[in-house]
Amino acid sequence: MQYFPVFLDANHLRCLVVGAGEVGARKLELILKTPAKITVVSPEAVSTVTKLVNDNDLTFHHRKFEDADLDNINIVFVATDDENVNKYVHDLATERGILVNVVDNTPLCKFITPSIVDRSPIIIAMSSGGVAPVLLRYLRQKLESVIPTHVSRLGEFSERFRDKVKAKLPSVTARRYFWEDVLDGDIGESVVKNQMDKAEQDFELALDAAGTEQNIQGEVYLVGAGPGDPDLLTFRALRLMQKADVVVYDRLVSNEILELVRRDAEKVYVGKARSNHSLPQEDINQLMVDEAKKGNRVVRLKGGDPFIFGRGGEEIQTLVSHGVSFQVVPGITAAAGAGSYAGIPLTHRDYAQSVVFATAHLKDNSIDLNWTSLAQPNQTVVFYMGLTGLPILCEKLIEHGLDKTTPIALIESATRENQRVVTGTLESITSDPLTKSVKPPTLIIVGGVVSLHKELSWFNEKDNNE
Template structure:
């Protein structure tokens, strides 16, 4: 390594910044975040520097003197001409004070790293001043992998260190903590349920040592979004990379599955029209069984698990079985496909509301919807799983008062490389789907906003077919 990494405790200790501009302000934020008693010295301060730090730092408007530098634990020199910076750097060295001169690595005793701050958990990335932009990119990558409440989890564990030490045999402590950080109690803390986590932790610690410890894992019901891996949430990515087992649906793309841990077991439980690969009650039984084996299970669903995804049924089944369960939402197909088609679902001039319905009914029956209410809304109607029932949907809406010329858009495989978008009027919806070769998975968007969508019209599709013939 080119430099030894060390974290310095600056709480209530004196730090000095020579300079009063933007560079000084950036360093001041770091020092105040670390709890230092901060002094800034400059002949003149930028108004924004004083405005932001006025009640949090001490300002001295003059040239620094040796005594100022000697009184500090560490010193930053910023917004200062090179010759002056070298002079103050020499004084700092003679005083044995740690020094950083902004953008002059040769004069520095230390460099400021790119920092990932999670409270008690701090990650610093340094390129020894060689490539600061690279350090910032690495920080962004690490930020995406670390839960925002990781520091809270560290505080939680610290609260129980002495209790664990007093109640658990020395050789069992490390396995205990390893199981804790991978288990459901830690997941509760990260999810924000600290009260429940404290209750579970006390029960775990107070259980007699002769009694077999609970080996229950946890289930995370995770939304995979509409297909584009870039639309996966950061939390979903973290869970995929920690999962022991992943149960996934038909609509989960290979690109998203490839982001999971390589050694994770992957179980396909997808459903297609008239082909339920695994019945719903069997999926729920598998989730319970795998969690009771102590595994961290991800139930991965296309879109959002709580929007026509049966996530609520699985949540209820897991809770009834006393399995720790958590939900990670995803970008639902409606918002994902609308964005892919450059089509707003609400628009001040065209639609003040949006309604989601499913066009799929049990045993291939027509969807049991309140057609009069849906036709009367005159706002955006989004139909999930409606391709096979498109003719019924169009005729029912027109029969109950929705205009035949109401714009519609059909988005197939939205956000994916093979997405297809066609648009037209409500009356021509069945012909539009047939001519466009729409098979699904696809979303129907009905309402004035559909006129704004990208995509081919029926005339354009027919014209291309004639030209090809």
């Protein structure tokens, strides 16, 4: 981020506006929404500024800017049509360590004013850093349409009872859980409908009940993060990620998805790569148990789907044995995501009437699978974790009956911007120079459907076989 977003306390803010044209008027209208003490200096003023000054009893110096105007000032907006004046005020304010904004001149701004959705006391501020104002305006319009004006009532209600809740519930986690239940439940609905008597009565009962609970019970959510593209997350997955206290994630979870996790959640990496386990599976299981017993909401974030080669079943068995509550949120498994984004349908009436998922992870330099059942005609086989064992995989499928010209695809970083697809045959794929550059995470698809890749590919315009 080039600009660090902050909200300034305007109760004791002393603001200077240099310039009293229409641009200055817009800034005045914005600042007047705060309790800041405002001074305007300009040799001339448009009628809009004159009215704002008179209606709000502002200090107005009807003259050119003087150096002394910056005395005891915290923040300056410069909105004149004289570039030399703008530059002079900017340089002088910067020298004195005063925050300065020269309107519509980003290089001369030590801060920028964001686009605002005002639902006071709830304020949403957005910025493009001055590079895309039209896009920013579009996004603001979208937010204005989906955030109801009465959300301000919830903000005012929360402010009124904040100290009381803090006194009753000393634990930060307990307070957060309580407020989430209030805002998401019937009390929040009553506030939105302006049924304040009912809301306050129900609130007091809920707070008394929360205060008598000695132990907060944590919970574990096994969440499928999908194959990588954050747009493929389910609504439920995103909602739980935003509520998490602790997030336990593996190496297949993309950075873009991690960015959607609640900002102040503790993130614990437990990624596994071949011959390099950040944390043994038993320790991962125990970590989730321990965090839940502390009263935390734990999201176990897994690439793909938790129940398809994700060890979700093993982890749940541990949770059950320790009496820890849990939920499972399915995700788009890597096979579905990779096939869709590579233009390779896993089933097709002319090519494959069945599909099989298998893990081709090497153990003792071999892959122990039922090769006879896998090497069947008119069937698609999807191999997870099979890149290292690719030569063995191809050899065994040919040995057990598949034609050596059977199409095969390697899909690297499926659904992500750097997705890459390399196709060939069981006989040719291992000798293809492109194959040597393919890196995990890579999914392998074998079967006639792979021949449709060039025709149906839509996501990645590059053909990695040319």
